[in-house]
Amino acid sequence: MLDEPITIxxxxxxxxxxxxxxxxxxxxxxxxxxxxxxxxxxxxAKAGYVxxxxxxxxxxxxxxxxxxxxxxxxxxxxxxxxxxxxTAAADQSWQLVLAITEDQPGRxxxxxxSLLKAQAxxxxxxxxxxxxxxxxxxxxxxxxxxxxxxHPRIESxxxxxxxxxxxxxxxxxxxxxxxxxxxxxxAPTAVTTGRERLQGFLDRFSASPESRDEAGARxxxxxxxxxxxxxxxxxxxxxxxxxxxxxxxxxSFALGVLLAARQDNIRIPADVSLVGYGDSEWCTLxxxxxxxxxxxxxxxxxxxxxxxxKRLEMPPTRKSLARAAQxxxxxxxxxxxxxxxxxxx
Amino acid sequence: MLDEPITIxxxxxxxxxxxxxxxxxxxxxxxxxxxxxxxxxxxxAKAGYVxxxxxxxxxxxxxxxxxxxxxxxxxxxxxxxxxxxxTAAADQSWQLVLAITEDQPGRxxxxxxSLLKAQAxxxxxxxxxxxxxxxxxxxxxxxxxxxxxxHPRIESxxxxxxxxxxxxxxxxxxxxxxxxxxxxxxAPTAVTTGRERLQGFLDRFSASPESRDEAGARxxxxxxxxxxxxxxxxxxxxxxxxxxxxxxxxxSFALGVLLAARQDNIRIPADVSLVGYGDSEWCTLxxxxxxxxxxxxxxxxxxxxxxxxKRLEMPPTRKSLARAAQxxxxxxxxxxxxxxxxxxx
DNA sequence: ACTGCTTATGCACACGTGTGCATAAGCGTA
DNA sequence: TACGCTTATGCACACGTGTGCATAAGCAGT
Numbered sequence: 123m124l125d126e127p128i129t130i131x132x133x134x135x136x137x138x139x140x141x142x143x144x145x146x147x148x149x150x151x152x153x154x155x156x157x158x159x160x161x162x163x164x165x166x167a168k169a170g171y172v173x174x175x176x177x178x179x180x181x182x183x184x185x186x187x188x189x190x191x192x193x194x195x196x197x198x199x200x201x202x203x204x205x206x207x208x209t210a211a212a213d214q215s216w217q218l219v220l221a222i223t224e225d226q227p228g229r230x231x232x233x234x235x236s237l238l239k240a241q242a243x244x245x246x247x248x249x250x251x252x253x254x255x256x257x258x259x260x261x262x263x264x265x266x267x268x269x270x271x272x273h274p275r276i277e278s279x280x281x282x283x284x285x286x287x288x289x290x291x292x293x294x295x296x297x298x299x300x301x302x303x304x305x306x307x308x309a310p311t312a313v314t315t316g317r318e319r320l321q322g323f324l325d326r327f328s329a330s331p332e333s334r335d336e337a338g339a340r341x342x343x344x345x346x347x348x349x350x351x352x353x354x355x356x357x358x359x360x361x362x363x364x365x366x367x368x369x370x371x372x373x374s375f376a377l378g379v380l381l382a383a384r385q386d387n388i389r390i391p392a393d394v395s396l397v398g399y400g401d402s403e404w405c406t407l408x409x410x411x412x413x414x415x416x417x418x419x420x421x422x423x424x425x426x427x428x429x430x431x432k433r434l435e436m437p438p439t440r441k442s443l444a445r446a447a448q449x450x451x452x453x454x455x456x457x458x459x460x461x462x463x464x465x466x467x
Numbered sequence: 468m469l470d471e472p473i474t475i476x477x478x479x480x481x482x483x484x485x486x487x488x489x490x491x492x493x494x495x496x497x498x499x500x501x502x503x504x505x506x507x508x509x510x511x512a513k514a515g516y517v518x519x520x521x522x523x524x525x526x527x528x529x530x531x532x533x534x535x536x537x538x539x540x541x542x543x544x545x546x547x548x549x550x551x552x553x554t555a556a557a558d559q560s561w562q563l564v565l566a567i568t569e570d571q572p573g574r575x576x577x578x579x580x581s582l583l584k585a586q587a588x589x590x591x592x593x594x595x596x597x598x599x600x601x602x603x604x605x606x607x608x609x610x611x612x613x614x615x616x617x618h619p620r621i622e623s624x625x626x627x628x629x630x631x632x633x634x635x636x637x638x639x640x641x642x643x644x645x646x647x648x649x650x651x652x653x654a655p656t657a658v659t660t661g662r663e664r665l666q667g668f669l670d671r672f673s674a675s676p677e678s679r680d681e682a683g684a685r686x687x688x689x690x691x692x693x694x695x696x697x698x699x700x701x702x703x704x705x706x707x708x709x710x711x712x713x714x715x716x717x718x719s720f721a722l723g724v725l726l727a728a729r730q731d732n733i734r735i736p737a738d739v740s741l742v743g744y745g746d747s748e749w750c751t752l753x754x755x756x757x758x759x760x761x762x763x764x765x766x767x768x769x770x771x772x773x774x775x776x777k778r779l780e781m782p783p784t785r786k787s788l789a790r791a792a793q794x795x796x797x798x799x800x801x802x803x804x805x806x807x808x809x810x811x812x
Numbered sequence: 813a814c815t816g817c818t819t820a821t822g823c824a825c826a827c828g829t830g831t832g833c834a835t836a837a838g839c840g841t842a
Numbered sequence: 843t844a845c846g847c848t849t850a851t852g853c854a855c856a857c858g859t860g861t862g863c864a865t866a867a868g869c870a871g872t
């Protein structure tokens with residue numbers, strides 16, 4: 123900003139050439155002699171010439187821009203995804219535009235509109251529970267890959283987790299340890315992930331209507347915040363027949379529950395067994411560690427990149443894009459058994 | 468991509484108007500009647516018209532783009548900064564371009580060049596230890612705010628931490644508890660932060676050359692990785708006269724050290740006292756918690772945004788920008804005393 | 813000398829948008 | 843009717859870049 127940027131025309135004038143020749147030389151056009159190319163390249167470097175990508179985008183209709191739209195970058199899962207995508211983007215000379223929705227459809231709409239204006243070539247998005255109709259219309263005009271959540275009205279490949287299976291396995295693990303009264307703290311069911319996970323929990327109580335009703339009474343659904351987890355945990359333990367084990371349905375809950383337990387002098391697993399959702403780096407720091415569903419974060423992030431890249435290479439016909447709109451990758455969470463789950467004693 | 472984007476000309480043609488009239492109407496120009504404005508706005512919404520920001524940038528010489536260049540987005544500190552900046556960016560209708568350097572000058576160069584091409588209006592950067600000369604030249608042409616680190620050859624305001632003071636206070640705390648043999652695990656001194664922190668540690672041993680030499684022998688410098696922290700911790704404890712307390716000089720070290728201690732059955736603080744750098748969310752999860760230097764992350768992130776915004780409003784004259792190049796904000800870390808530091812017994 | 817072929821370069825236009833200037837329409841006043 | 847003033851709209855150009863086409867130069871073959 124201090125120095126006005128140099129344009130290709132000025133550079134050409136300095137060299138006594140037409141700007142078209144300079145353009146071709148810098149883009150490696152075969153019709154320009156090596157000697158001229160070299161001379162131009164050196165002058166460009168010396169003058170600090172940098173092409174204006176707005177002009178390039180306008181002319182070539184290629185923005186070299188991709189978008190990443192996530193609810194929360196402070197979440198370790200999304201941070202890992204962001205890192206993987208940012209690295210891949212740099213390798214491909216893409217520009218990565220980051221938008222954080224905090225699960226608010228308004229912010230989501232803003233992000234998508236901005237990416238549409240910028241003619242983004244691809245977008246990786248974790249959709250909110252209820253995107254605005256305008257947002258859905260705009261998303262149709264972008265090449266999208268959905269991550270984790272899968273909104274029914276967004277036609278695009280989706281990279282998802284077998285959440286229902288995972289929570290079901292976690293619950294089964296507790297049942298196998300003799301626990302009968304099992305609680306569940308889960309994220310809102312407005313999004314697919316929340317629904318799937320709750321369903322996975324309920325699946326383990328489908329034997330009789332009574333057991334199902336009983337399990338239903340020990341369900342706490344709320345926002346993925348530490349504070350909610352702590353409150354929900356205390357509510358569960360305050361029941362007349364409190365659970366002897368609890369399944370957590372979101373990454374964000376483990377810490378809140380553990381801190382509440384520590385404050386209230388509840389011993390894990392002596393008083394309550396616990397299964398968390400998603401490994402945290404501090405999982406092994408507790409005595410005995412936290413039993414948890416481990417998510418293949420790296421693999422998921424890589425799948426995002428690979429899927430997006432494949433999608434970018436596709437011809438932009440309605441047919442081929444629609445054909446590839448089926449969910450492509452479903453990853454399995456893996457139950458890692460550590461010290462926080464123990465046979466009911 | 469499925470539907471070709473609609474241009475303002477097509478929209479104008481549909482309405483039987485000149486595209487200039489449509490442009491003025493959409494931008495709220497006073498010379499267009501309210502009735503016409505309304506008609507145009509409705510048609511635009513109906514047709515899903517979205518202006519091409521490349522063309523807008525080209526014409527108006529405003530990119531509405533800012534950049535964030537950080538070493539590592541998985542680090543909680545940078546994640547918080549990213550969140551704050553992303554939120555502010557959305558509020559201002561800026562587009563946020565994220566680049567991750569992993570402290571590699573090559574990646575940094577790539578990021579800066581990309582932002583320069585995109586005519587970014589402002590950049591928040593954590594510079595690497597040794598930016599390439601070309602990178603420095605390019606940075607001169609952008610409006611920059613430096614974060615945490617302060618490279619001497621980058622003329623720009625910097626938001627920094629009083630690292631030397633902080634580590635010095637942490638060391639003093641341990642000395643006040645009767646510890647004499649104190650170890651230090653620190654990040655490389657090629658960057659300002661690493662140097663300042665080490666200096667803060669050494670400051671507490673400047674009484675005599677002997678004490679200084681002795682302290683120097685208990686210093687471990689290496690990459691900010693958990694694995695290095697664990698190794699360094701073990702090396703310190705394997706000394707013939709091992710330290711009774713250790714100061715950690717980077718966020719990334721606490722977890723590595725704690726896990727190594729757990730594996731080796733070293734009790735904290737019974738065997739070794741510990742002071743960490745930076746609060747982690749799990750700090751209070753340990754028995755008694757981790758004594759640590761708490762960083763005002765929120766405030767720092769907000770200062771970045773405020774400083775950048777102020778800088779963007781400045782007239783682009785060399786003088787006014789240079790005048791504002793002095794470091795503007797220095798934040799104080801605050802020592803939070805928890806259970807991991809105890810009187811030497 | 814003329815033709816044909818390759819190589820190297822310039823001219824002119826296009827991309828989608830914003831904006832200074834000119835123009836047209838409407839309307840009241842002399 | 844002619845004039846001036848306001849209001850509403852269109853024309854034409856510019857932003858920086860890439861590219862089809864034309865042109866110029868060089869050179870070999872008839």
